[in-house]
Amino acid sequence: MLSDALLDWYDRHARTMPWRIGPADRKAGQIPDPYRIWLSEVMLQQTTVAAVRDYFHRFTTRWPTLTDLASAKDADVMAEWAGLGYYARARNLLKCARVVTDEYDNKFPGKYTELLKLPGIGPYTAAAISSIAFDAPETVVDGNVERVMARLFNIHTPLPAAKMPLTEKAALLTPQKRPGDYAQAVMDLGATICTPKNPACGICPWHDPCVARAEGTQAELPKKMPKKPKPTRFGIIYIARRDDGAFLLETRPDKGLLGGMLGWPGSDWTDAPEENPPLDADWRTLDAEARHTFTHFHLRLTVQIAYVGLNATPTRGEFIELHAFQSSSLPTVMRKAFDLTAGEWPKS
DNA sequence: TACGCGTGGAA
DNA sequence: TTTCCAAGCGT
Numbered sequence: 001m002l003s004d005a006l007l008d009w010y011d012r013h014a015r016t017m018p019w020r021i022g023p024a025d026r027k028a029g030q031i032p033d034p035y036r037i038w039l040s041e042v043m044l045q046q047t048t049v050a051a052v053r054d055y056f057h058r059f060t061t062r063w064p065t066l067t068d069l070a071s072a073k074d075a076d077v078m079a080e081w082a083g084l085g086y087y088a089r090a091r092n093l094l095k096c097a098r099v100v101t102d103e104y105d106n107k108f109p110g111k112y113t114e115l116l117k118l119p120g121i122g123p124y125t126a127a128a129i130s131s132i133a134f135d136a137p138e139t140v141v142d143g144n145v146e147r148v149m150a151r152l153f154n155i156h157t158p159l160p161a162a163k164m165p166l167t168e169k170a171a172l173l174t175p176q177k178r179p180g181d182y183a184q185a186v187m188d189l190g191a192t193i194c195t196p197k198n199p200a201c202g203i204c205p206w207h208d209p210c211v212a213r214a215e216g217t218q219a220e221l222p223k224k225m226p227k228k229p230k231p232t233r234f235g236i237i238y239i240a241r242r243d244d245g246a247f248l249l250e251t252r253p254d255k256g257l258l259g260g261m262l263g264w265p266g267s268d269w270t271d272a273p274e275e276n277p278p279l280d281a282d283w284r285t286l287d288a289e290a291r292h293t294f295t296h297f298h299l300r301l302t303v304q305i306a307y308v309g310l311n312a313t314p315t316r317g318e319f320i321e322l323h324a325f326q327s328s329s330l331p332t333v334m335r336k337a338f339d340l341t342a343g344e345w346p347k348s
Numbered sequence: 349t350a351c352g353c354g355t356g357g358a359a
Numbered sequence: 360t361t362t363c364c365a366a367g368c369g370t
Contacts, residue, residue, distance in 0.1 A: 044366040051356070051365090085354030088369075122368045142366045160349085187366055196364070197359080227363090228351095257353070293361095295353050332355060351370090359363085 002209060003175035003182055009205035010185035015192070017049065018056055023181050032180070034108035035066045037133040038096075041125045042089055049191075055084050066106060070097040075251070078260050079329035087331065091260050092120030110134035128183060137179040139171040144190025150222035151194060154211035158223040166222075232298040237266035237290075237337055238277050239305045241345060242312060247325055248278060250317030257294065263334045265317045269299055279314040281306035288340050292333040303337050305344060 011023045019040035021032045039059060043052040058080060063069040069077070074094060081090035096119045100108055108129065109115055115126035127138040146159065149166040157165065175182055193204045201213045212218040240248035254260050267273035277283055283304040290301040312319075327338045 041366070046353090046365060046367055047355080048357080048365050083355075085356090086367085088353065089367090092368080120368070124367055128366075140366080143364085144366065184366095191366080230362095259353090293355085295355090296351080353368090355365100357364095359361105 001175070002173055002206065003177070005205045006185045006189065007175075007178055007181060010181055010188065013188070013192070014181075014184070015188060018053060018060075020184065023178075026178070026181060031135075032133045034110075034129060034133040035069075036060060038108060038121075038125075038129055039069075039093070041128045041132075042093055042120055043084065045089060045125065046086060047084065051084065055081070066097055066108075067101060069094070070101040074260070075262075079262065079326075082261065082329050083332050083335070085332075087259055087261055089120055091254065095119040096121065108133070110136060112136065112138050131183040132180045135178075135180045137174055137176050138183075139167065139174045140183040140187065141167045141170050142187060142190075144187045144194070145170050147196065147222050148186060148190045148194045148206075151199070151212035151218045152206060152210050154215055154217060154221070156217075156221070156223055158225050160225070162222065228296075230293065230297050232300065233269040234271065234300050234302070235267050235269040235273050236275060236302045236304060237264040237334075238283065239264050239303060239338065239341055240279060240281060240308050240312070240314070241305070242308055242319055243310050245322035246319040247322070248308075248314055248317050249320050249325075250278075258331050258333070261331045261334075262329055263331065264337060265314070266301075269297075277304070277306075278316050279308060279312055281308050281312070284344075286340055286344060290333065290337040290340055292336055294333075299333065301333070301337055303340050305341055307345070 014022050016022065019036045021030050040052065040056055043055055062080065063072055077094055078087065078090055081087060099118060100106065110130060112126045112130045115121050115129055116123065124140060124142050127140045130136040130138040131140060146166050149169045150162065153169050155162055155165060193200045199218055201207055201218060207213060212221050248265065249262050250265050252258050252261050252263050265278040267276055283306045286303045286305065290303055292299045327335050330338060
């Protein structure tokens with residue numbers, strides 16, 4: 001059985017992660033906490049393990065249980081998520097926590113079809129929670145699994161059209177035995193052996209049955225449709241510092257880019273942004289610009305700063321006291337802009 | 349089906 | 360410097 005060979009490999013090579021119950025612990029009867037599995041899987045959507053570790057630790061320290069998270073303030077959760085990206089995940093995280101608390105008696109459902117109904121939980125995450133936390137034989141299909149299946153069965157159809165056939169292959173391999181360990185094993189295989197570049201076929205537990213390896217096509221799989229080039233957009237942001245040290249910030253609208261996050265007031269991000277400072281002041285443009293790349297465009301931000309008086313009345317945003325402000329609560333692009341202001345505030 | 353939606357590390 | 364890419368979801 002292919003799955004047995006993979007589980008044997010996993011028993012020997014499973015990586016330690018803060019949210020993971022290892023194969024030895026599972027055999028001793030330990031079951032993962034669905035809350036921690038859910039939280040980690042949402043954080044891991046399109047995000048590397050290295051990036052998630054610290055965030056997972058901070059979240060579980062601050063909100064140890066689902067109830068704690070469900071009763072948290074939105075702004076606190078968004079601030080804690082700042083820097084991790086894809087902020088709709090954080091908004092849906094809170095929605096999901098509150099739905100499970102209010103409508104599911106505080107317990108995550110274990111069934112794939114029930115999980116799929118919850119905010120922020122799609123096909124991958126539903127299968128991951130169901131298999132890893134509840135040991136149901138569901139099939140996880142993430143980018144790793146797609147790559148492993150494309151190579152194992154030498155499928156040359158480009159993604160995303162190949163998604164269905166790859167999912168079918170993955171489903172045929174999913175065992176009834178140890179489904180939670182198997183789900184993590186096949187993803188670990190993709191993350192550590194069957195890597196996008198230079199796969200380590202020589203030490204792969206599926207070396208022999210792998211068709212792409214036999215044909216020598218592993219390096220070119222999975223095929224992908226060409227990506228669109230990223231345009232460059234421009235913007236202006238305004239960083240106002242009140243005489244008492246407070247900064248003028250605004251909470252961005254819930255929908256769209258950086259939705260629900262704290263940010264500096266500014267222009268739209270377009271080919272030719274318009275000046276529209278949030279208050280009248282002696283604005284000074286910094287020499288350096290903040291550069292940042294989002295999923296679908298490059299951004300070059302001009303940063304303007306000003307000192308303003310204690311009675312300043314902005315047209316938008318609100319002043320946040322110095323003691324209540326941490327740049328770590330900002331999404332990265334906003335933090336980059338703020339970092340440019342270091343040393344730019346003359347002593348008065 | 350295609351697109352919007354972040355970020356940081358590797359090459 | 361630029362491009363690629365990593366445990367996807369919602370619309």
